[in-house]
Amino acid sequence: MSHLKAAASRTLQLALVLWAVVTILFLMFRLMPGNPLAAYIDPTFTVEQQEALMAQFGLDRPLWEQYFIYLGNLLQGELGQSFRYREPVAERILALLPNTLVLTFSSLIIAYAFGILAGAYLAWRRGSAVEQAAIPLVLTTRAMPEFWLGMVLLAIFSFWLGWFPAGGTRSAGAEFDSLFALYTSGEFLTYLALPALTLAIYSQGLPLLLMRSNMLDVMKEDFVTMARIKGLSNWTVVVRHAARNALLPVMTSFAIAVGYQLQGNVVVESVFSWPGLGRELVNAVSASDYPLAQGAFLMIALVVILMNLVADMLYTLLDPRVGHA
Amino acid sequence: MTETFLSVRDLKVSYRVGRGSLDAVDGVSFDVPRGSIVGLVGESGCGKTTVARALTRVMADNAFISGGRMLFDGRDLAALSERDMNALRWREIAFIPQSAMNSLDPVYTVEYQLNEVLRLRGGLGRAQARKRCEELFEMVGIEVGRLRDYPHQFSGGMRQRVAIALALALNPKLVIADEPVTALDVIVQRQILDQLRDLQRQLGISVILVTHDISVVAYICDRTVVMYAGHVAEQGTMEATLTQPSHPYSMGLRNAFPDLQGAASGVLTPIEGAPPSLADPPPGCRFAPRCPFSIEVCASVTPPQVEVEPGHFAACHRAGEAPALRERARHVSTWMAEA
Ligand SMILES: Nc1ncnc2c1ncn2[C@@H]1O[C@H](COP(=O)(O)OP(=O)(O)OP(=O)(O)O)[C@@H](O)[C@H]1O
Ligand code: SF4
Ligand SMILES: [Mg+2]
Numbered sequence: 015m016s017h018l019k020a021a022a023s024r025t026l027q028l029a030l031v032l033w034a035v036v037t038i039l040f041l042m043f044r045l046m047p048g049n050p051l052a053a054y055i056d057p058t059f060t061v062e063q064q065e066a067l068m069a070q071f072g073l074d075r076p077l078w079e080q081y082f083i084y085l086g087n088l089l090q091g092e093l094g095q096s097f098r099y100r101e102p103v104a105e106r107i108l109a110l111l112p113n114t115l116v117l118t119f120s121s122l123i124i125a126y127a128f129g130i131l132a133g134a135y136l137a138w139r140r141g142s143a144v145e146q147a148a149i150p151l152v153l154t155t156r157a158m159p160e161f162w163l164g165m166v167l168l169a170i171f172s173f174w175l176g177w178f179p180a181g182g183t184r185s186a187g188a189e190f191d192s193l194f195a196l197y198t199s200g201e202f203l204t205y206l207a208l209p210a211l212t213l214a215i216y217s218q219g220l221p222l223l224l225m226r227s228n229m230l231d232v233m234k235e236d237f238v239t240m241a242r243i244k245g246l247s248n249w250t251v252v253v254r255h256a257a258r259n260a261l262l263p264v265m266t267s268f269a270i271a272v273g274y275q276l277q278g279n280v281v282v283e284s285v286f287s288w289p290g291l292g293r294e295l296v297n298a299v300s301a302s303d304y305p306l307a308q309g310a311f312l313m314i315a316l317v318v319i320l321m322n323l324v325a326d327m328l329y330t331l332l333d334p335r336v337g338h339a
Numbered sequence: 340m341t342e343t344f345l346s347v348r349d350l351k352v353s354y355r356v357g358r359g360s361l362d363a364v365d366g367v368s369f370d371v372p373r374g375s376i377v378g379l380v381g382e383s384g385c386g387k388t389t390v391a392r393a394l395t396r397v398m399a400d401n402a403f404i405s406g407g408r409m410l411f412d413g414r415d416l417a418a419l420s421e422r423d424m425n426a427l428r429w430r431e432i433a434f435i436p437q438s439a440m441n442s443l444d445p446v447y448t449v450e451y452q453l454n455e456v457l458r459l460r461g462g463l464g465r466a467q468a469r470k471r472c473e474e475l476f477e478m479v480g481i482e483v484g485r486l487r488d489y490p491h492q493f494s495g496g497m498r499q500r501v502a503i504a505l506a507l508a509l510n511p512k513l514v515i516a517d518e519p520v521t522a523l524d525v526i527v528q529r530q531i532l533d534q535l536r537d538l539q540r541q542l543g544i545s546v547i548l549v550t551h552d553i554s555v556v557a558y559i560c561d562r563t564v565v566m567y568a569g570h571v572a573e574q575g576t577m578e579a580t581l582t583q584p585s586h587p588y589s590m591g592l593r594n595a596f597p598d599l600q601g602a603a604s605g606v607l608t609p610i611e612g613a614p615p616s617l618a619d620p621p622p623g624c625r626f627a628p629r630c631p632f633s634i635e636v637c638a639s640v641t642p643p644q645v646e647v648e649p650g651h652f653a654a655c656h657r658a659g660e661a662p663a664l665r666e667r668a669r670h671v672s673t674w675m676a677e678a
Binding site for chain 1: 395397425426427428429430434436438441442443444445446448455456459460489491
C-alpha cells in the first residue's frame with residue numbers, strides 16, 4: 015500500500031516538474047526580445063505576408079491562449095515546425111536522439127565500470143603509493159575541459175596516428191538499413207570511440223571518487239569487521255560486503271549522471287561533429303530556430319526527469335531497506 | 340576445578356596514537372574453564388572490547404598485541420600465523436556483537452548470511468546448509484519462514500537471536516559475546532540471556548561475556564573477571580566475587596547497579612570520579628585516586644594479585660582486610676566522602 019502511494023506521489027512530482035519545465039520553456043521563448051519569426055521571415059515579405067505568418071503560428075493571439083494551444087499541442091506530441099529545416103521538430107529530434115543516447119550511455123558505462131573498479135581498488139589499497147599517485151591524476155582529469163580533452167584525443171588518435179575518424183557517425187555515402195544496423199557495425203565503433211572516450215575520461219572521476227569514499231566508509235562498518243571475524247576471505251569481505259554496499263549510491267548517481275551528460279554532450283558533439291541533440295541545440299539557438307531549440311531542450315529535460323525516476327527505482331531494487339520499512 | 344581451555348597470560352594490547360602508543364590492556368591474565376561462562380566486567384573504556392577482539396585477532400587498524408599469550412586448547416593465539424588463526428575463526432571461536440543491526444549486512448537476507456558461513460567456512464553443501472539454517476533458527480526460537488527476511492525486518496531482540504544463531508552455526512568451542520544484550524530492554528535482556536545460557540549448557544561451549552553491567556554477570560556467569568583501566572582488579576567464581584568482593588572497585592561496582600531480577604538491593608551508589616588516562620596511567624594502583632580505602636603505598640606500588648581464597652584473586656594491597664573493607668563499603672557515606 016505505502017509502496018503504491020509512494021509511486022503515485024513520485025509520479026505526481028515528476029508530472030509537476032515536467033509541467034514547470036514546459037512552462038519555463040514557453041515563457042523563455044515567448045518573452046525573448048525581438049520577433050521570434052525574424053529568422054523565418056524573408057526580408058522581402060510584405061507586412062501582410064508577415065501578419066499572415068504571425069497568425070499561422072498563432073502569435074497574434076493573447077499569451078495565455080498561446081500557452082494553452084502550446085500545452086495542447088505538446089500533449090499530442092506536436093512540437094511545431096523547424097524554421098531552418100522546414101520540417102516537423104519532433105521528427106528531427108527523434109532522428110537525433112538515438113545518436114545522443116548511444117554516445118551518452120556507452121561513455122557512461124565505460125566511465126562507471128572503470129570508476130567503480132578503480133575506486134574500490136583504491137579504497138582497498140588505501141595509503142599505498144598507487145593510491146597517492148592515482149588521486150591527483152583523477153582530480154586532474156576532472157579539471158580538464160571537455161573540448162580541450164576532445165581536441166587532444168583528436169590530434170593524437172585521429173590526425174597524428176590516423177587510427178580513428180575525425181568526426182560524424184559514418185563514412186560519406188555509407189548507408190544502413192536501420193539504426194540498429196548502423197550501431198552494430200564495426201565502422202560505427204571507430205566513429206564512436208573518440209567522443210565516447212573523451213566523455214568517459216571526463217566522467218569517470220565522479221564514480222571513482224564516490225566509490226572510493228563510500229568504500230572507505232563502509233569498510234569501517236561493523237558488518238565488515240564481523241565478516242573478518244567470521245574468517246571470510248578478503249575477496250568476500252571486500253567485494254561481496256564492502257563493495258556491494260558502497261555501490262548503492264554510485265548506481266543511483268549513474269542515472270543522475272545521464273542527465274548531466276546530456277548537457278556535457280553539447281561540447282563533445284560539437285568537437286566531433288556528432289549528429290546528436292546537443293549539437294543540434296547549439297545550432298538551433300545560434301540560428302534562432304526557436305521551435306527546434308525548444309524541442310531539443312524539452313527532450314533533454316524529459317530524459318533528465320526520467321533518469322531521476324530510474325535512479326529512484328534502482329535504489330528500491332538494490333537496497334532492500336527502501337520500501338520495506 | 341574443570342579443565343582450563345583458554346588461558347590468557349599477561350596480555351598486552353596497544354593502540355598507536357599519534358607518535359606514541361597507549362596500552363589499553365596492560366598485563367591481563369585470566370582463565371576460561373571448558374564449558375563455563377566467564378563475565379568480563381568493568382566501566383566503559385577499561386579494555387573489555389580490546390581483550391575480546393584480541394582473541395579474534397581482528398582488531399582496529401592501529402591496534403597490536405604487544406605482549407603476552409592467549410593459550411587456546413594448547414595453541415597460543417597471539418603467536419599463530421594469520422593463516423592458522425583464520426582457520427580457527429568462526430569454526431572454533433565465534434563472536435556475538437553488541438549491535439546485531441550494524442553487524443548484519445543490510446543488503447543480504449539472514450539466510451544468505453548464515454549460508455555464507457555454513458558454506459564458505461563450514462564447507463557444507465547447499466542442501467546441508469539449508470537444513471542447518473532451519474535447525475539454527477529453531478534452536479534460537481525464530482520461525483523458519485523468517486530466514487528469507489532482511490536484518491531490518493527483525494526487532495532488536497530477534498536480531499540478537501539471529502546473531503546467536505550465526506555464532507553457533509559451525510559449533511564453535513568458544514563464543515565471545517561483546518555486550519550482547521546492552522542495547523535491549525530488561526525483559527528482552529533476560530530472554531536472550533536465558534537462551535544463551537540454555538544453548539551454552541546444551542552444547543557445552545565456553546562463553547566470554549563482555550558487559551559493563553554487573554547484574555548481567557550475576558544472572559548468567561560462572562566466573563567473573565573485573566577489569567579496571569586495562570588491568571584485572573579481581574577474578575574468581577561469580578558467587579565469590581559478587582558476594583565477597585575483595586577489591587574495593589568490585590565492592591563499589593556492586594553498589595552501582597540494580598539487580599536484573601528486579602530486586603532492589605538498596606540505594607544505587609555510583610563510584611565518584613573517572614578512570615585514569617591510559618595514555619599516562621598513574622603509578623601504583625590505578626584505582627587509588629577513586630579508592631576510599633587507599634593508603635600511602637597504593638600511590639606508588641602496583642598491587643600484586645593476592646589469592647584471597649583458592650581461585651579468587653584481588654589486585655589490592657589491602658586484600659587481606661577485605662571482610663572489614665566490605666563492611667565499610669556497604670555504607671553510602673564511604674563512597675560519598677571521597678571525590
Ligand atoms: N582504535 C583505537 N585507537 C585508540 N584508542 C582506542 C581505540 N579503541 C579503543 N581505544 C581506547 O582503548 C581503551 C579501551 O577501549 P575498549 O573499547 O576496549 O573499552 P571497553 O571496556 O570495551 O569500553 P566500552 O564499555 O565503552 O565498550 C579506551 O580508553 C579507548 O579509548
Ligand atoms: S591497592 Fe589501595 S588504592 Fe588500590 S584498590 Fe587496594 S586499597 Fe584501593
Ligand atoms: Mg566495548
